Amino acid sequence: MWPTLVYFLLAISCAVSIDEYENVINERHDLLQRELDMMLGNEITFSDSEIKANEIVMHLKAKELDRAYRSPYAYNFTRHFFEYKDAVKQSPLYEIIKKMPKGAILHAHDVGLLSPDYVLNMTYWDNLYVCFEEDNMQLIFSDKTPKVTCGTQWQLLRDARYTSIDVEEFDAELRKHFTLLVDEPHEVYFDVNSAWNRFQQYFITTGPMFCYKLAWEQYFYDTLKAVREDNVMYIEIRSTLPPLYDLNGEVYDSIATAESYKKVVDQFVKDYPDFYGAKLIYAPMRLVDAATVKEYIKIAKEIKRRMPDFFAGFDLVGQEDLGTPTKEFLSELVAAKDELDYFFHAGETNWNGMSSDENLFDVIALETRRIGHAFALVKHPLLLEEVKKRGIALEVNVISNVVLKLVGDVRNHPLATFLAQNVPVVLSSDDPGVWEADPLSHDFFITFMGVASRHADLKLLKQLALNSLYFSTIKDKDRVVHEFEIRWTKFIDSLVRDKW
Numbered sequence: 001m002w003p004t005l006v007y008f009l010l011a012i013s014c015a016v017s018i019d020e021y022e023n024v025i026n027e028r029h030d031l032l033q034r035e036l037d038m039m040l041g042n043e044i045t046f047s048d049s050e051i052k053a054n055e056i057v058m059h060l061k062a063k064e065l066d067r068a069y070r071s072p073y074a075y076n077f078t079r080h081f082f083e084y085k086d087a088v089k090q091s092p093l094y095e096i097i098k099k100m101p102k103g104a105i106l107h108a109h110d111v112g113l114l115s116p117d118y119v120l121n122m123t124y125w126d127n128l129y130v131c132f133e134e135d136n137m138q139l140i141f142s143d144k145t146p147k148v149t150c151g152t153q154w155q156l157l158r159d160a161r162y163t164s165i166d167v168e169e170f171d172a173e174l175r176k177h178f179t180l181l182v183d184e185p186h187e188v189y190f191d192v193n194s195a196w197n198r199f200q201q202y203f204i205t206t207g208p209m210f211c212y213k214l215a216w217e218q219y220f221y222d223t224l225k226a227v228r229e230d231n232v233m234y235i236e237i238r239s240t241l242p243p244l245y246d247l248n249g250e251v252y253d254s255i256a257t258a259e260s261y262k263k264v265v266d267q268f269v270k271d272y273p274d275f276y277g278a279k280l281i282y283a284p285m286r287l288v289d290a291a292t293v294k295e296y297i298k299i300a301k302e303i304k305r306r307m308p309d310f311f312a313g314f315d316l317v318g319q320e321d322l323g324t325p326t327k328e329f330l331s332e333l334v335a336a337k338d339e340l341d342y343f344f345h346a347g348e349t350n351w352n353g354m355s356s357d358e359n360l361f362d363v364i365a366l367e368t369r370r371i372g373h374a375f376a377l378v379k380h381p382l383l384l385e386e387v388k389k390r391g392i393a394l395e396v397n398v399i400s401n402v403v404l405k406l407v408g409d410v411r412n413h414p415l416a417t418f419l420a421q422n423v424p425v426v427l428s429s430d431d432p433g434v435w436e437a438d439p440l441s442h443d444f445f446i447t448f449m450g451v452a453s454r455h456a457d458l459k460l461l462k463q464l465a466l467n468s469l470y471f472s473t474i475k476d477k478d479r480v481v482h483e484f485e486i487r488w489t490k491f492i493d494s495l496v497r498d499k500w
């Protein structure tokens with residue numbers, strides 16, 4: 001009697017649990033699938049070639065990630081970008097992403113795009129003077145000894161170099177001023193402010209050299225070249241539009257700087273007709289008062305009037321935690337909002353509920369077209385909904401956020417959340433030259449391998465590239481997207497053809 005009853009009861013409970021097991025398994029599968037269907041890129045359907053290319057990419061991705069999963073200590077992305085920026089170039093996936101057409105760069109600052117080696121080469125130009133002071137150095141082009149105050153003495157850089165004991169050593173010391181790279185980033189950059197200080201020092205040191213009109217134009221021409229070589233077809237460049245000067249000391253105004261840019265872009269597109277050109281976002285410093293912003297806006301309107309096809313819009317730049325909150329300028333910005341398109345930096349901070357964080361509320365109310373960084377947006381569910389509803393793109397710059405100390409391990413970057421729920425995102429690179437990254441490839445690679453889900457595939461990459469065109473200010477989007485599709489198909493074909 002007893003054993004029969006026990007068997008009977010066991011049989012019932014087992015039958016129930018098998019059923020329940022099936023239900024849970026099915027639901028788990030269903031939940032996972034529904035969530036994957038929410039991911040950025042979900043609307044894309046693959047061609048047969050894309051399916052094959054995707055298999056190649058996902059095989060390479062899984063191999064690298066699964067190795068890392070077992071030995072996290074040896075995983076690149078738990079470290080600082082400086083430690084793995086060269087190592088990742090060994091990855092076949094890096095090579096693939098480098099070749100991949102990436103669309104546009106929509107968030108980058110004009111004098112932060114080229115490498116320290118490029119800047120060092122510029123110090124070989126004639127007529128460059130240097131003033132070595134205790135911790136810093138001034139550089140300026142001139143046809144005679146500069147009048148600018150120097151704590152020691154001005155000398156021709158060429159003379160300083162060739163009277164130094166060791167030219168290689170001299171150049172190595174000089175180069176340190178043109179990069180944020182150091183051996184011990186966690187010690188040197190111990191908080192957000194120390195990183196920003198060094199970062200700003202780069203612009204202070206190089207600015208007077210770059211502002212020599214010929215150097216400025218050459219730098220921008222070579223920027224476009226580097227961008228094109230990284231398989232980017234178009235760029236919207238942010239600039240503070242500093243006054244430029246000639247060797248004889250003549251100084252021009254911000255509008256002339258914008259004209260210089262336009263001239264360079266026109267020349268570049270003539271030389272490289274496969275490049276779609278560039279537009280300008282006038283982005284002066286935010287650490288000013290409202291009266292100065294009013295002046296900025298006047299300049300912006302004048303540039304727009306003179307170069308309507310070249311001018312994209314207006315922004316304010318600089319560290320938000322220490323800068324003037326956007327709300328201090330609301331009356332000036334509201335007054336100009338029908339005339340100027342806005343592309344504001346906002347929420348580039350780790351703080352929650354502080355003015356830098358709440359800049360997000362101002363810029364959305366001001367109908368910004370895109371938001372630069374929006375790092376803090378993830379903490380604001382209502383704003384996230386608004387951003388999706390209004391189609392405001394987030395210009396995310398992962399490596400910049402690592403270097404400027406908002407996040408250590410890129411797996412913890414809020415971009416993971418944005419991608420998972422298909423928030424409109426464009427990937428960009430901010431100031432890649434200053435941290436020795438490629439114009440855009442590093443940011444794409446790190447996003448794909450370190451931030452996005454293991455499941456994220458070529459659909460995500462393609463959508464990110466397409467987003468950069470959709471959310472640009474290019475007028476004829478059909479034409480540029482069509483051209484992109486042609487390049488993409490070529491890329492896919494070569495991916496399938498080559499051995500990986």
Ligand SMILES: *[C@@H]1O[C@H](CO)[C@@H](O)[C@H](O)[C@H]1NC(C)=O
Pocket residue numbers: 064074075076077084087088089090091
């Ligand atoms: C870094 O990435 C490269 C390419 O994926 C890989 O070969 C290398 O082993 C990685 N190193 C570490 C420390 O993760």
Ligand SMILES: *[C@@H]1O[C@H](CO)[C@@H](O)[C@H](O)[C@H]1NC(C)=O
Pocket residue numbers: 115117118121
């Ligand atoms: C710097 O100049 C040297 C010599 O002209 C050249 O070989 C090198 O490619 C240049 N580097 C950069 C980054 O422009």
Ligand SMILES: [Zn+2]
Pocket residue numbers: 107109345372430
């Ligand atoms: Zn920026």
